[in-house]
Amino acid sequence: MDTKQHILIIGAGLCGSLLGLRMVQRGYKVTIVEKRPDPRQVHQDAGRSINLAFSDRGMKGIKLVGLEDAVRTLCIPMNGRMIHDPKGNTFFSPYSGRTDEYINSISRSDLNLMLLNEADKFDDLTIHFNLGCKEVDLENATATFKEYTTGDIQTFSGDIVLGTDGAGSSLRKSMYLSKKFLFSFSQEYLGHGYKELSIPPTEGGGYRTEKNALHIWPRGRDMIIALPNLDGSFTVTLFLDYEDAPDSFASLNSPEAITEYFTRQFPDAVAMMPNLIQEFQENPTGPLGTIKCSPWHSFGKTCILGDAAHAIVPFYGQGMNASFEDVVVFDAVLEKYQGDWETVFKEYEKARKKDTDAIADLAVDNFHEMKEHTANPLFQEKRKLETAFEKEYPNEYYSKYSLVTFNEDIGYREAMLRGRAQDKAILSLLSEGALSDDLSLKAKLEKIQQETNDILHDDAIVENL
Amino acid sequence: MDTKQHILIIGAGLCGSLLGLRMVQRGYKVTIVEKRPDPRQVHQDAGRSINLAFSDRGMKGIKLVGLEDAVRTLCIPMNGRMIHDPKGNTFFSPYSGRTDEYINSISRSDLNLMLLNEADKFDDLTIHFNLGCKEVDLENATATFKEYTTGDIQTFSGDIVLGTDGAGSSLRKSMYLSKKFLFSFSQEYLGHGYKELSIPPTEGGGYRTEKNALHIWPRGRDMIIALPNLDGSFTVTLFLDYEDAPDSFASLNSPEAITEYFTRQFPDAVAMMPNLIQEFQENPTGPLGTIKCSPWHSFGKTCILGDAAHAIVPFYGQGMNASFEDVVVFDAVLEKYQGDWETVFKEYEKARKKDTDAIADLAVDNFHEMKEHTANPLFQEKRKLETAFEKEYPNEYYSKYSLVTFNEDIGYREAMLRGRAQDKAILSLLSEGALSDDLSLKAKLEKIQQETNDILHDDAIVENL
Known part of the structure; x- marks a missing residue:
């Protein structure tokens, strides 16, 4: 210039x-x-989304x-999802089978x-x-x-x-x-809103639960998630229907209702959230x-x-x-x-x-995947298989999550098309029982790759007519 | 009450x-x-869409x-699409193999x-x-x-x-x-706009081209269509890019440019449109x-x-x-x-x-189907096969068009899901050469039904996870 x-x-x-x-x-x-x-x-930024996945x-x-x-x-690595079931049991699901692939919590x-x-x-x-x-x-x-x-x-x-x-x-x-x-x-709104809550640090300044994970409490219609902060706290976000659901922001209209809901759905989280009622009542409910x-x-x-x-x-x-x-x-x-x-x-x-x-x-x-599928046995089977592929064949397999998150050299659209075809292939083969235990991991991978390519091929015929 | x-x-x-x-x-x-x-x-209603498909x-x-x-x-039956190629040759493609299935032009x-x-x-x-x-x-x-x-x-x-x-x-x-x-x-706009034109009746009050059809001149990016009116005229609609295309409303900015474009793309139509230039210049261009x-x-x-x-x-x-x-x-x-x-x-x-x-x-x-696919050999092969199925097995096969248009007892969404799966099945089998001539029509139908059900089944697994 x-x-x-x-x-x-x-x-x-x-x-x-x-x-x-x-x-x-x-x-x-x-x-x-x-x-x-x-x-x-x-x-x-009080009550707004104060941390992000980088x-x-x-x-x-x-x-x-x-x-x-x-x-x-500024980064805290999160290596996978820590899934919390309604009884407080946890289950760790890595984001990738490749150990150098993780996301970061950042302020x-x-x-x-x-x-x-x-x-x-x-x-x-x-x-x-x-x-x-x-x-x-x-x-x-x-x-x-x-x-x-x-x-x-x-x-x-x-x-x-x-x-x-x-x-x-x-x-x-x-x-x-x-x-x-x-x-x-x-502009398309979900029927759910969100509200920020928190898990404070321990008195010694430590983390009350696993630091290097994105925590999810999936409950089908609703969920909470938690991301770690550098000061030992976690930012917790509740995603819940606004109304017209068994539990909703409309129905959680008293301290008793809030306590009952959280204790029933997220008992292990409640134990870590001393300021729950006050935060719930003071923080705004945001649209999605x-x-x-x-x-x-x-x-x-x-x-x-x-x-x-x-x-x-x-x-x-x-x-x-x-x-x-x-x-x-x-x-x-x-x-x-x-x-x-x-x-x-x-x-x-x-x-x-x-x-x-x-x-x-x-x-x-x-x-839908987070609040619902992460708790689904078929989905979990898929994730286990994908993690195994990524560990054993790191140059041959990338899950949809990996394609979107860790393969920054391909665009989101390509990641979406390939990732969705892959998901469809795995879920369909799993549900047909076509990936039985007597197959080697390599054989399973090849079957999935073949099915994925068939799906992409058929999609392309329609697309390119 | x-x-x-x-x-x-x-x-x-x-x-x-x-x-x-x-x-x-x-x-x-x-x-x-x-x-x-x-x-x-x-x-x-001058210049607005004055007839409709009922x-x-x-x-x-x-x-x-x-x-x-x-x-x-008030109805004029239209039994199918009359496709006009750039040389003025026509090709009739019925909307259905069942003779009682047609649409109607109505004012x-x-x-x-x-x-x-x-x-x-x-x-x-x-x-x-x-x-x-x-x-x-x-x-x-x-x-x-x-x-x-x-x-x-x-x-x-x-x-x-x-x-x-x-x-x-x-x-x-x-x-x-x-x-x-x-x-x-x-609100989502296409990059194309539309403009109404007309084919007047003959001097004797008759139709200048086939009355009982919806006429299409598909040219890939653009097209004109014509629907019959009771008085012997046809309402013609041009669908064309607004701009940024070899031909566009922006580029058709003179009588010479309009004449050159129509003569090159739609010679047989031009011969039936004595008021083309005036109508093009006076009628508004509408958004889609x-x-x-x-x-x-x-x-x-x-x-x-x-x-x-x-x-x-x-x-x-x-x-x-x-x-x-x-x-x-x-x-x-x-x-x-x-x-x-x-x-x-x-x-x-x-x-x-x-x-x-x-x-x-x-x-x-x-x-996209009208302006582009109707001129595509693979698509035409699909339509011929579907018409044959509908004629020979009228209770067993309904094309996507039939499901949407003539099966008023099922909803549009169901028609869409089934119709799209069917299209994908036929196009994929045709392009693989899996519907060779030595197969009977019945065998072809069964292959397509099987493939369609497989596609719907796989979609359902992902949908219902």
């Missing part, structure tokens, strides 16, 4: 701060405007900006702070806080903000406006309301929604990334990872078409949307 | 007029409010109100008039025209309307408000904007969108039906049929739970939504 172009970024959350950092590294002048207060001055696709984004060593200090605010602090080192990058975006003039790349403390209205312009303003994106809303182009849009839309860009001037373009439910632990991978894909397209923003945006959406659509669908599937 | 409850219906299109008629037949007091002028006083599911709704004989006088306005005239015979039913709904107070079952000629604002109330106000439904918009419950919503949402009802006071709840693209010829079937399903649920509207609405959505979701997806699939 001859002169520095100015990029206005709306939102300094995880995606916006990574994107801003990368853009200033590329030589752009960057302004980021964020509605919340500066997290270095005001503590926040994995290989997220690491690609972190590597892009050179922060892989720094991020590792959202620690990670965000790290990115903001790094971004702040650049003179060409400015961050403004407390400014909530009200509207974007799409054709003129101008955005209007309201200062939360004073109520003042401020306007910022850029050569380009990038929206990383999350699931409730103002930039996306301005696209939705624009009558100048057709805007496909969907999926957002998809298209186009992601308008007039060659604006583009949305991250949750603003594709908010997903949290059940694959891929929301932040997908947003970071967005930045990697965007950066590669920018490298190729730099100087022609309209083409950059179009090619970015073309390269990326099929994959974010796929992870959105996979995340909803995984809700 | 002891006293007559008052039902306010927004929209007097096909769905609203059928619904209003049925509700007054059931003994309710009915008010219908419609934004357009009274069609008995003002001619309209088939067995629609007939269920017409039978419910006792108008089957009247509607038959939207004639059908609507017939329903309105029948509804008007009841003292307890009133229709107001020229009143566009602006907003619905969901909790109080009150709707605000603007009189188009005077600009006056009028308010109507009912015990219940039913919204049959089409794809742009005001009642649905009021639900979307309500912050009191989570509203899942999607799918709308889904949930819930369809709010506060036990309001409910949406027809396109207001599930607008679909026109490619399965099922939009109006689905709306009429809505009325049949609603009527059956009402029969069961009469007196408890909240339950009626919940049970109606539970019974119905899975099926309208399915027809929405099938309609998008059929877009």
Whole structure:
């Protein structure tokens, strides 16, 4: 570039701060405007999802900006799912048969702070806080903000406006309301909501249950999960029907009802949750929604990334990872078409949307898998077999979970298609009794591979007609 | 009922007029409010989709109100697709091997008039025209309307408000904007738009091409179709990319470009379209969108039906049929739970939504089938085989098209699942050469049935895990 172009970024959350950092590294002048207060001055996030599962696709984004060593200090490895049954018995199910494949619990605010602090080192990058975006003039790349403390209205312009303003994106809303182009849009809510609770550290500062696992208490319709934090605590999340179910947020309307429900469903967890009633009553109940839309860009001037373009439910632990991978894909397209923003945006959406659509669908599937299937004997048999394959034949077999989570060089869509075909093949062969014990592990693997390829072949005939 | 409850219906299109008629037949007091002028006083619909494919599911709704004989006088049977290739050669592909299975071309306005005239015979039913709904107070079952000629604002109330106000439904918009419950919503546009054109009658008032067929000129990315009208004309519809394609609405920007495109792609049609240029330039280009949402009802006071709840693209010829079937399903649920509207609405959505979701997806699939697959040799081989099965074994085989269109006793979802599995089975066996000529027709049928059941069985294992 001859002169520095100015990029206005709306939102300094995880995606916006990574994107801003990368853009200033590329030589752009960057302004980021964020509605919340500066997290270095005001503590926040109470009752929001305060930790996340960080994995290989997220690491690609972190590597892009050179922060892989720094991020590792924030990570707690989780090697698998620790399943808790209704009697309090536990059963460990590894995420992979390959020991180097695991996910990490990480604090959202620690990670965000790290990115903001790094971004702040650049003179060409400015961050403004407390400014909530009200509207974007799409054709003129101008955005209007309201200062939360004073109520003042401020306007910022850029050569380009990038929206990383999350699931409730103002930039996306301005696209939705624009009558100048057709805007496909969907918001799909689950009938379940979520509520954050916690397991505090022991008095000595230790962990009350296994540290290196993602804990799940699957109960068919509902579940709780727990992820470890660096201070010895666990963040617990309850996923429960809003209403019209035997147990629901509507029915848990008294301390007695809350205690009865938790004691009946999650007795071993209750014993570790001294603040259950208070947290349940004080923390908000949040909705679980999926957002998809298209186009992601308008007039060659604006583009949305991250949750603003594709908010997903949290059940694959891929929301932040997908947003970071967005930045990697965007950066590669920018490298190729730099100087022609309209083409950059179009090619970015073309390269990326099929994959974010796929992870959105996979995340909803995984809700059912976590709350229901993890407790199913056929499913557990499948997982045992897959783990054995991954251990014995690490270069030949990747489960759907591994394809999605640990194979960052293939896209989500390819991972979904291959993973679903594999699951169908294994479940169908298992239920037919076609994988009997007298077969060697290798023979079982070959049978599954053959069946998987048959399924993919038949799907392709229909697809490519 | 002891006293007559008052039902306010927004929209007097096909769905609203059928619904209003049925509700007054059931003994309710009915008010219908419609934004357009009274069609008995003002001619309209220029450039809109003026004819439709009426088939067995629609007939269920017409039978419910006792108008089957009247509607038959409006119908022109279409026994199959007449495929026109780029050289003008034609190839007839019947919709079914059973001769009593066909669809009908019908005029939207004639059908609507017939329903309105029948509804008007009841003292307890009133229709107001020229009143566009602006907003619905969901909790109080009150709707605000603007009189188009005077600009006056009028308010109507009912015990219940039913919204049959089409794809742009005001009642649905009021639900979307309500912050009191989570509203899942999607609008998905194809990259194609449509434009209506026409083939006029011959000078003697006859048809310029085969009357009893739905004509298709499939060209891969784009197509035109033609449906017969009672006066000897055909309504022609062009489906074409808006932009970013070798041919698009954006590129057809001059009489020369229009002529060149039509002459190259549809030479035999051009010869029958003397008003092509004028119609192309004067008629609007319309979008093709799918709308889904949930819930369809709010506060036990309001409910949406027809396109207001599930607008679909026109490619399965099922939009109006689905709306009429809505009325049949609603009527059956009402029969069961009469007196408890909240339950009626919940049970109606539970019974119905899975099926309208399915027809929405099938309609998008059929877009690809019509513009692309109908010209594909493998697809044509499949259709020939299916037609032979339906002719020889009429009680044993129903193609996906037959299941969707002519088997009105099973729901769209079941038709979709079985139909898709069947298609996959046939295409896969054909492409493997497993249906060689030395097999008897019966043996081929049995192979396909076996393969279909295997596919459905495997799908069910994953589904029911």
